[in-house]
Amino acid sequence: MKSEPSNPSVCHLFASCGCDLSCSGKQPAWIKERPSLTVEVHPPVGLSGQSRSFRRAHLSPVTLLCFLPLNCLGREAEEAVGAPPCCTSKGLLDIVVDQLTPLQTGSFCSRTSSPHECLRMPSIFSYQSAEVDWCEGNFERSAVIAEYYNTISNVSFFVLSPALLYLNRQYCQKKAVPLYFVSGLLLLVGVFSMYFHMTLSYMGQLLDELSILWTLAVAYSFWYPQAYFPKCIKTRRHFFWLTGITTVISTLMSFIKPTLNAYALNCIAFHLLYLTWRELKKCNDKRVHRMAAVMVMWWALAITSWISDRWLCWLWQAINFPYFHSFWHVLIAMSLLYCCPLVIYFDVSYEMPSFKPKLEYWPSDSWPVVVPYVTLEEPHKQC
Template sequence: MPDGSPRMASILAYQSSEIDWCESNFQHSEVVAEFYNTISNVTFFIFGPLMMYLLHPYAQKRSLYVHCVWILFMVVGAFSVYFHMTLSFLGQLLDEISILWLLAAGYSIWLPRSYFPAFLKEDRSRFTRMVLITTVVSTLLAFIRPVVNAYVLNGIGLHIIYVVTLEYRKTSSAELKKMVLVSLAWWFLAVVSWLSDRLLCAFWQRISFFYLHSIWHVLISITFPHSVALMVCVDVHYEMPQYISEIHYWPKKSWPVGLPYVVVRDRKEPEKNC
C-alpha cells in the first residue's frame, strides 16, 4: 500500500476534524454526525438558484460570470453538508476552501476599480488574475497549514467591509443606506450565533438547545444575498453608468423578510433607488 494511503484514510474518516460543534453527534442518524447542522444547509440550495434567476437580467448586461458566484454559493452548501455529516478533516478543508473561492469570485467581479492596487492600473483582468493566483496558492497551503485559509478569508472580508463603509458614506440613497444597515444586522446575528455555539456550548447543552450553528447557516445564507445586492448597486454605479439600479425584494417588498436583488434599467427612466 502506498505511504500516502493511511493519511488519506485518516482525513476521510468520520470525526477526524479537530472541530466539533455543539450539536450532539449521531443523535438522529447512524451516518450523519450532526443532523441539524447538516440539513440546515438546504437554504443554500434554495437561495442559490433563486438568486441566479433573479439576477439573470443584470448578469446578461454585465457578465454571465456573475452566475459563478451563485454556483460557488451552492458548492459551499454542499461541502458544508459533507463536513457536518462526517466531521472529517477533508470535509473541514473543503468547507473552508469553498468559502474562500466564493469570496474571491465576488471580490474579483465586484470590487470597484478605484480600490485596485495602483500597479494594476484599474485593469480588472489583471486584478482577477492576481486574485486567482492568490486563491490557488492559499488553497494549496491550506492542506499544509489550514490556518492560512482563515487569514486570507479575513483579509478579503475586512477589505470588503472597508469598501462598503466608504461607499455608504458616499451615497445619498436612503434605500441603499438602509440596505447596508440591514445587511450588517443579519451579519451580526449570524456571527453571534456562530460565536455562541463555539464559546457557550456548555450552557446550550445544559438547556438542550443545540441549534445555534444551524441557525448560523440560515442567517448567513440570508446575509450573502444582501451583501451581493449592495455590491451590485456599487458595480452598476461604476461599471455601467448608462444604467440605473433599483433594489427589489423577493417575494414582496412589504414582507418583513425577503431576498433583495437588483434590477438595472436604462438611465432614461426617471426613478432611481440606489
C-alpha cells in the same frame, strides 16, 4: 486509578489505557447490535498515537474504538476487560475491523486490512477525522449523519443560489458570468458544508473551507471596484492574476493549520464591511442604506451564532441546546441574500454607466419581510 463505568465491555477498555471515561450503554452483544453510547473521553497526557478527544457524543462503540490510539487496543487491554462472548472467539481488534463500514474507516481500512494497519492509517475521508468538531452531539439522530442539524441547515444555500439568479435576471442578461459563477460556487459551499457536517472528515473540512475561499476570490475578481485597485494594478485582467495568485497561496497555507482557516475567512467580512461603508458615503439612496443595514444585522446575528457555538459550547450543552452553528448557516445565507444585490448595485454604478441600478423588493414593498434585487433603468444618473 481506574474508573468504574457502567458498561464493562466497553468502558473498562478505556480504563485499562488510563482514559478518564464516563459512558452508558446496553448489554449484551454491543458489537453486533451497535448500541448507542454516551461517551466523554479525555486521553491522558503523553498518550502516544493519534488520539481523538471527544466531547459528549452518541456513538456506536465500533466508531469510537476505531479512533482510539493503537496502544489502547492491545492484547493486554483485551484480556483485562473481560470481553463479552462475541469478542472471545476472535481477537477484539479483528471484531472491530470486521464490523466497521467504509463510511467509518475510509479507503485505508477494509476487511482485508490488518487491524493494526487499519488503525494506524486513518483516511482523510474517515468519519470524525477532521480537526474541528462543533458543539452539536454526534450521531444523536442518525447512524450516518454526524451532526444532523448542522447538516440539514445547509439547505439554505440550495435556496440562495437560484433565488439570486432568478431575482437578478435582468443583471444576468447584461453581465451573466459573475453572478453565475458566484451562485454556482455558493451551491458548492452548501454541498461541501453538508458533506463535512455529515462526516466530520478531514477532507470535508478542507472542502468546506476552501469552497468559501474560492467563492470570495471569484467575487473579488469580478466585483471589486477598480477605484480601489492597488496603484500597481492597471486593468481588471491584472487584478484577476493578483487575486488568483493570492488565492492559490492561501489555499496551500490552509493545509498548515486547518483549525485557523475558519477564523481567517470570517475576518474577510470586516474588509467587505469597510468597502460597504465607503460606498454608502457616496450614495444618497435610502433604499441602499436600508438594505446595507439589514445585511449587517443578519451578518451580526450569524457571526454571534458562530462564535457562541465555538466558544460557549459548554453553556449550550448544559441547557441541551447546542445548535447555534446550524443557525449560522441559515443567518449567513440571509446576509448573502442582501449582500449580493448590494454588490451588484455598486457594480452597475461603476461598470455599466449606460444603466441606472434600482433596488426592488420581492414579493412587494408592502410586505414586512422582503428580498431585495436589482433592476436596470435608463438613463444612468449618479447615485
